[in-house]
Amino acid sequence: MRWLLNALSTSVGRKVVLAITGLLLCGFLVAHLAGNLLLYVGDEGKSYNDYAHALHEQAALLAVAEVGLFGLLIAHIVIALQVSAENRAARKVGYAVTRSKQEGRYAAEGYRPDTWMLVTGILVLGFLVLHLMDFKMELRDKSFYLDSAGLDAKPFEKAKNLLSTSNLITIVGYAIGSFALLGHLAHGFQSAFQTLGINHPKYTPLIKLVGLLFAIAIGIGFASFPLVWSMSH
């Protein structure tokens, strides 16, 4: 298996791993957003609670999924940091002046998502850590995890408590994280296909459009919970 390790350690091989892990994590985002959208069903959280309970009953499946997702995330982050550091180091002496030659890019210099992948990636990681502290590890204020009767809060109640307007850290953190995710996906999704060698006059324009719409849907979708759903509860 030495050939595989050799291949995966080259600049092209590592980008392939970055692309595959990124796309698989996109699959997780879809599933997670779909589940969260049950918060909008107007039945005082019944659908959401049923979904959460059904999910947590699958303990074995969940453990495998969590380990898998953690592995994907670690691989994605480690390779991204390594590649970024190497790319920066490839030009020790920089230019006094740089100006893009891409049409329309000069005006948009500094606003394009591909310039900000490391920054948006780190913001999303911060958002994820906060989110896991909030919901998974339950490390925040005890009152968030109790219902009005002082008992363990049901998932819907817990979400309501954590995303209440009094918990500004979560509201602001989630909003920033969601928009950073939008920016990250706006480049990452379509870029992954190029890295995997998929560039075709028929499909590339479609992939770019789908990538942008996907980024907007996922970003706005997750941002809606702290910005819209929390206000209405």
Added chain:
Amino acid sequence: MSSSRGLNLTLKIWRQPGPNARGEFRTYEMKNISPDMSFLEMLDVLNEQLIQTSEEPVAFDHDCREGICGMCSLMINGQAHGPDRATTTCQLHMRRFSDGDTIVIEPWRANAFPVIRDLATDRAAFDRIITAGGYVSVNTGNAQDANCLPVGRDRQEKSMAAAACIGCGACVAACKNASAMLFVSAKVSQLALLPQGEPERARRVTRMVAQMDKEGFGGCTNTYECEAACPAEVSVSNIARLNREYLRAVVVSEEGV
């Protein structure tokens, strides 16, 4: 076309006496430069003036001066080969600039392209990548009949478009990562698209990528600045082909077992 009015320009040029010497920008005032001059001719005029004042002339790479050899380079006001697309520095004319302009001229910047002197850089890293795999093995003997290997027109066109790469290094110079992926992908693609390139297909891409990494170029982050800077307009679809060829070589072929 021609204008009688000469341009007065301020040049800020990177001067560095040798590979390990400290470099700095030096400012030169140019008077009455003809707009019909090429950019390199303008530098020739500057060097004539420097020689007359006993200052070392500015070293810069150039050869054919008609856009096909790939020797000329120069980062002009932050753009590889200057402001025009699909143009080499030697094809750039002074009419593209206005009277009173300040022009900042820098060498290609990449660890893999060390400065030799002033604006001249050592691009032998590209030669070493070609040596690693950018060739076809041709048996000796009589020349074959011209039409015995059928190649579709579209493949010919694509291969030719990749072969238009003149190896100037503008892709590396313009890339924020100093990546050589556009160059390597053009050299891999031109042969991967043709039957003549088939025997070494897997070996070529793995060896050229390995050499590219060894030379210290950065990786591709699909920003596509290379394509905009390329004087031969080599497409980034070649980079996707390189990735494809690489995956094919790793997954399908027996190369590198």
